[in-house]
Amino acid sequence: MRIDVITLFPDFLAQSAALGVVGRAQERGLLELHGWNPRDYAQGNYRRVDDRPFGGGPGMVMLIEPLQATLQAVRAADPQPAPLIYLSPQGRPLTQARVRELAALPRMVLLCGRYEGVDERFLAAEVDEEISIGDYVLSGGELGAAVIVDAVTRLQEGALNDAESAVQDSFEGDGLLDCPHFSQPSSHVLGDVPEVLRSGNHAAIARWRRQQSLLRTWLRRPDLLDRAALAPADRTLLEQALRAAADDIVSQP
Ligand code: 9WO
DSSP states (O other), X not given: OXXXXXXXXXXXXXXXXXXXXXXXXXXXXXXXXXXEOGGGGOOTTTTOOEEOOTTOOXXXXXXXXXXXXXXXXXXXXXXXXXXXXXXXXXXEEOOHHHHHHXXXXXXXXXEEOOTTOBOHHHHHHHOSEEEEXXXXXXXXXXXXXXXXXXXXXXXXXXXXXXXXXXXXXXHHTTSOOOOOOOOSOSEETTEEOOGGGGSOOHHHHHHHHHHHHHHHXXXXXXXXXXXXXXXXXXXXXXXXXXXXXXXXXXXOO
């Protein structure tokens, strides 16, 4: 897929996409990432991209004209249609479900604001979708854009190696949290690896992992657990785990 990022710091995006799965996806031709700097499309000796807000107040607002010129160049560079997505705390919270939909697009354009944001008239006229990566304020949209680039790239066919694909189960499968993972040594002062994982009983291991996922989701992110949607087998697993945990507490001296 092709992703164009409009940003005053194009190097930032390139750096964040250079390593690991995303870097390799670029080498494999699965991701084509292009950075566009509105400064390069600004007019005059000073190449202004921002000005003071009407109505007063602190900070600066990104100007319409440099952004329009940049967007025109972005659209001219490739005929494929692409939604323009603005990263901001006012956007719709990003979910793995939306990531999956975005990952299926041939192309998208990400707009990163700086300062106090972008002139509302440009947003109203050109932006197709506003996305938030969480309820906090950053100093710009670049980290949000990097998050989207990463999340959609690892879903491209061939981006993950076999060993990495299994990891996808965590959130990808059914919206449950991941189970705990253990490696060598099996015995350590920090604790022992759960016996079931060393048993070689693959059915018991799968059952234990499922149960851990259910229990952790119940404990840490109950908002993700639509218990009505749990399969009867899952509900039984969770109830068993909760009863065992309750027994544990009651049996404490
Ligand atoms: C600045 C500010 C100052 C005082 C009170 C509220 C305020 N909000 C902002 C603000 O939203 N600044 C933005 C900085 C303008 C657009 C780019 N910036 C940004 C994007 N910060 N945080 C994001 C972001 C993007 C996606 N998901 C979460 C946060």
